[in-house]
Amino acid sequence: MTAGALARRGFGDGTRAVRLMQDCGLDPERHAGIVDELGAAPDADQALLGLSRLLECCAEPADLLEALTADPDLRARLIKVLGASTALTDHLMRHPGDWRELRGADAARAPGTSELRASMLHIVGADPNADAAAPVAAPKTDDANGPAHALRVAYHRRVLRLAGRDLTGAANLETVGAELADLAASVLDAALAIARADDPEQAALCRLAVIGMGKCGGRELNYVSDVDVVFVAEPAAGVEDEQAAMRAAARLAAEMMRIPSETAREGTLWQVDAALRPEGKNGPLVRQLSSHVSYYQRWAKTWEFQALLKARPIAGDPDLGAAYAAEIEPMVWRAVGRDNFVEDVQSMRRRVVAHIPPAESEREIKLSRGGLRDIEFSVQLLQLVHGRADTALRSSNTLAALEALSENGYVGREDAAGLADAYRFLRRVEHLLQLSRLRRTHLLPDPDSPDGSEQLRRLGRALGYAANPVTEFMAAWRRVAAEVRRLHEKLFYRPLLHAVARLPEGEARLTLEQAGERLSALGFADPSGALRHLDALTSGVSRRAAIQRTLMPVMLGWFADAPDPDAGLLAFRQVSEALGGTPWYLRLLRDDIRVAERMAWVLGTSRYVTELLLRAPEAVGVLADDADLVQRPTRALEAEADAALRRHGTAENAVAAVRALRRRELLRTALADLLEVSPVESVGDALTAITAVTIEAALRTARARVADQRGGEPQTRLCVVAMGRFGGGELSYASDADVMFVHEPLPGAGTMAATESADAIVRELRRLLEMPAQDPPLLLDADLRPEGRSGAMVRTLDSYAVYYRRWSSTWESQALLRAAPIAGDLELGARFTELVDPLRYPEGGVDDAQVREIRKLKARMEAERLPRGADPALHTKLGRGGLSDVEWVAQLLQLRHAHEIPELRTTGTIEALRAAVGAGLLDGEDGATLEIAWRLASRVRGAVMLVRGKPSDSIPKSLRDQAILAGALGYRDDAEEEGTVGRMIQDYRQATRRARAVMERVFYDD
Template sequence: MAEPRIQTASGRLARLGFGDAARAAGVVESLGLDEGLVGALAATADPDLALGSLARLAERDPRVVAAVAADTGLRDRLFAVLGVSAALGDHLVRHPEQWRALQGDDAVRRPSAAEARAELLEAVGADPAEAEPRASGDGALEALRVAYRGRLAHLAGRDLTGAATQAEVGAELADLAAAALEAGLAIARAGEGGSGLARLAVIGMGKCGARELNYISDVDVIFVAEPKPGADEAKALQEATRLAQGLMRACSATTPEGSLWEVDAALRPEGRSGPLVRTLQSHLAYYRRWAKTWEFQALLKARPVAGDPELGERYAAAVDELVWTAAERENFVEDVRAMRRRVEAHVPRDEAERQIKLGPGGIRDIEFAVQLLQLVHGRTDPMLRRRATLPALAALSRGGYVGRDDARALAEAYDFLRQVEHLLQLQRLRRTHIVPPGEAELRRLGRALGYRADPVGEFTARWRRHALEARRLHEKLFYRPLLQAVARLPGDEARLSPQAAKARLEALGYLDPEGALRHIAALTSGVSRRAAIQRTLLPVLLGWFADGPDPDAGLLGFRQVSDALGTTPWYLRLLRDEAAAAERMSRVLASSRYAAELLLRAPEAVAMLADDAELAVRPRESLAAEARAAVQRHTASPNQDAENAVAAVRALRRRELFRTAVADVLGLLDVEETGDAITSVTSVAIQAAVDTAIAKVEVERRGPLPTRFAVIAMGRLGGGEAGYGSDADVMFVHEPLAGADERDAAGAAHAVAEETRRLLARPAPDPPLTLDAGLRPEGRQGPLVRSLASYAAYYARWSSPWESQALLRACFTAGDAALGRRFIELIDPIRYPPGGIDDAAVREIRRLKARMEAERLPRGADPALHTKLGRGGLSDVEWVAQLLQLRHAGAEPALRTTRTLPVLRASVALGLLAEEDAKVLAEAWRVASRIRNAVMLVRNRPSDLVPTDARDLSRVARLLGHPPGSAGDLLDDYRRATRRARAVVERVFYG
């Protein structure tokens, strides 16, 4: 009959949630468990685990079954522990007398810190009443572990049945850890047997210091010692160090009862490289002179936990002063952000999504946000000086630094994540923060949290919801207090004083904090939807602006863009939903006045910031097609509108310049790609202007143009190396049609050239494009436009070495492509002479270069800092490349290019230039070009000089990727690169 009964029971147990129902039925029958006990086991997180542990415990102490049948409180606590923690189940089986701690009135009473200390000291044979308790007995380490885990089981019984809050659990665990440290110190003293030369205090750090400890965690400590009166300091510190080492071994050593946890003293001055024990004065001297920002953030949690209480309190009081002035340190915010990035970077990518501590939206996100706000505002508000996270968050909310809803959401997320953390660690009493992927493990977690219908689904959904909210609020709360200084928030929350807000803005790097406050007030005042979105965005944006070279300009630009687009529905959605777009806009506005000005002329361009693909440089063919369509829309109508046609093309150019500038600022383009992009859109604009000018001239002449017309790009435009502030160097060429009057053809061509220049340079909201024809034959004294035959006659008779050199950059850019090709065919023998140039021409070029260096450098300019004409600058590199072309391109087609860097590369391949020399020249060219572009981006004014103004230099350096305070490194890099390049120029160019 037993077998059918077990089979029937097995089916019932399977329905109750037992995984191995057949085995469970046999155990239930052998233990004689009634329906009530079976139901209670089935309600645990892991019924099979709970039943198995109960069976093993009953083998050691059969009275436990009757006890749980008679005492529902004991049953609930014991079964909850056994269903969650295999490790505590094993411990109770080894020490069955300890299950009784879960029985009776004491089972629900929280012991005091003093009671925990006394119990563990007694366990190791020390007298709690002694001023310097001494341990005795060989089994002290094992006794400590047995007593400690008994207290853990007692606490877990209350924790898992809801009799203790998470805050109470963390505080009791910290008290228990402090008691274990005290007992470990007693063991160390007994082993030392010395003369008692030193007073030693143990300072709890991290979660132990904050009284929010986990079940299993490294316990962070700092040791501070003082010699007793009359004792030698060196000997006293040696004794204190031995005691500290003994304490650490007492807690960390592995015994048959396992270990407690690692005692980690790495937060001490100089970390693991520094002495384990220091005097109080030595600690303070280090913190005042050498400590980094993160060390003060760590000291926020410091609390005496064991050893000499008076010395510990003196230490805490002394470092407290330093902690609450840390935010006044230079680069405080940058240091805190850098530490956050380092923490996140150390999380393995495959673990990040399951990391409840360090992953996105994890425990560290919440703690980090709270600690930063504490450190910033705790200087003036003592109510914020709390060690534990939840009390500090509550104080921030009461003080108006964090909105009530935000504080509540963060507290709920923190409480949930800490519960999960405890459940993960309780199972094996191992330090872990990773949610397991397995279905069974997730089911156990969900059931332990009280989810019954769908434990896995409910747990996962709640976890993800809390993580997303915690991450969002983590980003938001970095700068939330600034908003409360200027705008009354929902619920009429308290404000910061204007003085405190101003100080905070100054700490972030705003040079005009009062102006910044006015902008913030204008953006966030009122109850409109727009103001609500700005209130949500600005806390993060203010920090992003502060990350840039010019926070004030960033905030001003944001206000201006928002004033222009704030009521546009898509803009509001973009700000709310696309964090990447908001971050990029902040970075661009705080980095580049040039880009900001382009954006303000057409704020709708902000839409392209949401997607990397939108910032990719568009192909020239695509731009040309768009420009042609714009021209045709305006010139195909009876009222042919040349100005509006070219205005549309200039707007296209402005948009593409903005796209390029943004990609440049964000580091998505290198200097060669930037030059390509600017050259491409400039050429497209010139072509569109030529098409429009031809159409207009034909209307005015009432007939087709009697000549072909082309524009030849010269200089940096011809070289594909145009910069943001570059004029477009060009030459105009025409070729009369068969039978046309040459004078009439020349007049028509001149009219087209002048109209093209006028259309591109006329006042408009878009950047003007000046066509500079100064490199034409005879310069500004010669005709603006020449016929192809005239060019041929001039170059045959009058061409000089400098003109041959200038033609090295010439390429067709707009107008009649066939004419452009014929012009290039005409000049190729001039710029690429078949036999190369003779020695006299080389001497003439060298003489011209030396004269240019002497005469064209602006008065007072530092030759070492002029990116174009200075020593080792652009001109130096380009003249080397061009001399190589003039000498060898006639015989070497690989040298026939208008671009500088390809000439250098080809020269190396042909054995005309040493590879190392080419690298040195190319590096100087890139550095000078990048700085030249960066100056324009930062100042919105072209300049060939490396800035000497400290603010401008700092902004250029930041834009180019140098960290704050390292503008001098930019100067050093530039001087080093150009000095090396000049040495190559002296040797290769001048001989």
């Protein structure tokens, strides 16, 4: 085989490969399988060189070549090892016969934990069955090939066998990590047996248990990693001198640590690190169990409990190790109740990142952003917070814990799968890096250096990137790091963690037995009813029930903070049942706890919102972002309405779609109002805008429907003119849409026929907007038209002109102050505005007789239209200092002065008041008083509708309803004597009383 052919098979130096094959007797034709396997190795040249060296060292090289030719499994294992690890290749040079460790059934299976322990103890001459708690090795000899040396050789043989399975895909990451951890534990047990043999008198004084920490404790150890341990000791039976026993235990522990850590012919296995013990390196190496318990009860820091999450007895006295675990484990799961626990863990992760040397941060696969520590910290924090109440999460293994978090609903399936895949990828990379020289590292080679580029190529090929190993691997690593960082930010800083951590112990995982007492304490009026809702939400083994069991302990507190907890919990159950099969719903509540908190508040406050949300539960998603609660531009609403009309074939379906759009915007506005995202004038603007868009879309549909019915386009132009609060851009949730209809026949069309067409359009318009549907109807009130209810529903522009010229009353001039065209032919609406301007802005202003008429009408309204039994001080519309008082002051000033002051020509109340102040017609302090009262009355009126779900102009008399209303208005419980309801009533009375005084002085001032 030529050098070029070998180069095409994956060899970097084909000429050298030819020479090596010739020197070691490797025939490319007779040994084609071996050559093919060499070409597929992570580093073909390194694998060939290693095989050549091994053949030279073997006593019978022909036996090895024959075995490699006949046994494809052996061939794959050996050559993969030779091409990936120079350290294991060197081991084979020292022990050539160990290639047989990769052959046969034993090489293909994973050994059990007890098998590993027994084999390591046998190697050092200890009987694992003679004394399970304290086996003793064979006596120490002067021979350099003593028990410690035999232990190191046996360890590397086991690693060689494991690497063969790992590199050929016969062992997955979980198996590799567990076997390495069990192997390390077995080595420590054997090293401890050697220490006992070296000093039997000291060993007789104490019982010693080794607690594995970190990756060893979690059975996810790397090929080369510090083995973190903690020691616990007690005096042996009959030994009364505790200090002597502790000194003996410390000597045993120190000797045990030395054996795998020291440099010898077989090299260092790994360092044994006891720095995670109480007080760290400043504390005693060995403590009694009571001393451990005392330390963790009194002085331990948050990070120490996080470290103890992986604590596991791994060697030494098993009974003492079990006792340690029984005492310490409960403390781990109670630690989340410490002050600032979550914040401490998050801060520690940020400190780790901050201390990475800048030159290494871009190549660090463990500590940097998007590295293994991001995954481990995320999983551990979720475990510690939720594992306090859910024992299913109490695993010391990262992947097992992540799976439990996913299965029990704490992490989304996709997020968990993404983290698990990333963890496996990064750990696989780490293992391959360490296998190369059996050195502890988690730093990628520098791609800019020649040697680093070659190492990356070897790494990429080992991972299966064949075409362009370096480029493909680096791209894959960057993708994984970015995904890990995204998921880490999402899970590690999840607000739910803070909320759950703050719950008192025993309340983090809700049980129905606990809930009954807690519901009463939280202020639920009907605990038994609430308990039924909780049972419906949390019972069963479904993922939905699991997530609800996590959410409900936190949400119960938020429901309790809402004005009506019982109604809130019932509504939440109804929404959850409606969306139960929707995968995003509970994921949204779990991952964005602000949505759950807001949901508890609004459902426990507003029947109006509850009814809207139950009609379209999917709208709950807008709670996730304040930007989604902001009023949408009118053009965007118009475009969506147009699209809805185009999508549907019938008039009913088209307008139903537009009404659904209106319902959604009503909900958006109400949510923004309750959550104080928008001020009261924004509520009026938003409600007016969506009402105008809805009427415009329905009008177009009605016109098209009439055209179809009559067999031709109606011969008239039609405009809808908004009146009252609608015209002023001040609609509230309870407002009807006050309108007038004006039309004008097209050129050549008869007036009567045109009027009939206009009537038909208006009837169809009102039918479409008021027809029964799941969305709220939009009622059009045309009572402000000429002659009121007795007058024609639709008039021509000329008819309006005649009427206003001959029979118009003063009250109609006042009503026209708020006239504003909003739908239909707006050019016709502009001419209507020109027609009525002289009436609403009369030259010279209204005369004295008209002023007296306005005042009499105002007094009569107060006397006759105020509902029987209503408290005048608490009626937001007609009561003293309410909306009517403020609006009539503004309107009288407009009627008197708008002709000469253009700024007063506005349909909005607040704009008119400010224009009056600016023109010197109203004192600035008086204007502010009126504006404050108008805003408060508008907000209270809107809040009454939100709270009760039905319109009312009065503050409710029921103390319970008043309490809910106060909560909706932002009054919170406090220790003040008058309470929230008292403060609300006092604030309202005070504001309206001052406004009434201003109104009486300004409105009746001649």
